[in-house]
Amino acid sequence: MNKPKYINHNKENYKKFIIVLFVMIFIMIGITLWLESLKVEEIPEIVKLYVVCKKIDGLADTTLETYMRVLGIFFRVVRKPAEMVTPNDIRLYLYQYQKERGCSNRSLDKYRGYLYSFFTWATDEGYIPRNPMKTITAIKYEKKPRLNLTQLELEYLRS
Numbered sequence: 001m002n003k004p005k006y007i008n009h010n011k012e013n014y015k016k017f018i019i020v021l022f023v024m025i026f027i028m029i030g031i032t033l034w035l036e037s038l039k040v041e042e043i044p045e046i047v048k049l050y051v052v053c054k055k056i057d058g059l060a061d062t063t064l065e066t067y068m069r070v071l072g073i074f075f076r077v078v079r080k081p082a083e084m085v086t087p088n089d090i091r092l093y094l095y096q097y098q099k100e101r102g103c104s105n106r107s108l109d110k111y112r113g114y115l116y117s118f119f120t121w122a123t124d125e126g127y128i129p130r131n132p133m134k135t136i137t138a139i140k141y142e143k144k145p146r147l148n149l150t151q152l153e154l155e156y157l158r159s
Contacts, residue, residue, distance in 0.1 A: 024056075027052070027055065027056060028052060043068065043071070043072045043075065044075055044081065044082060046081075046082050046122060046127050046128075047067075047068070047071045047072065047075065047082075047118070049127075050067070050071070050118055050121055050122065051064050051067055051068055053121065053125075054067065066114070067114060067117075067118070070111055070114045070115075071114065071115075071118055074093060074115060077093055077096070078093055082119070082122055082127065082128050083127070083128040083129065085119075085132050086132055087132045087133070087134075087135045087136055089132070090112075090115060090132055090133065090136055091136065094108055094111065094112060094139075097111065104141065105139050105140065105141035105142075106141040108139050109138055109139035109141060112133075112136065112138070112139055115133060116133045116136070119131050119132055119133040120133065
């Protein structure tokens with residue numbers, strides 16, 4: 001059987017491949033154990049895959065826990081698989097979330113960002129055919145201007 005010319009079949013590349021494969025398997029096992037410790041039985045597999053990919057990308061554990069919590073709540077409320085979620089489902093969820101929890105537009109936009117990141121990833125990776133977040137725009141909020149330090153405050157900091 002002829003080997004393709006575009007693949008370099010030397011032992012060094014094979015060793016690197018095996019090492020990377022084992023590292024990924026250990027990471028997957030570690031994340032699986034971590035997810036089991038969080039008692040995330042109701043969270044869809046696609047969300048777990050997303051968290052694994054983000055863990056490999058180097059996100060902090062607290063960030064991963066936030067993604068798990070936000071996405072877990074979203075899928076429990078919506079009760080649809082990711083490929084069936086529509087933009088209206090997301091709008092309704094965000095509206096209900098703000099109404100029930102009384103959070104600000106800034107916080108709501110942060111949650112919208114978590115959903116945007118997840119659905120964009122799922123679309124790019126081919127897990128879902130279309131991105132329901134594509135038509136949902138950022139939520140406007142009032143940005144508080146930062147106050148400059150006075151000369152007296154600057155002198156105090158320098159001393």
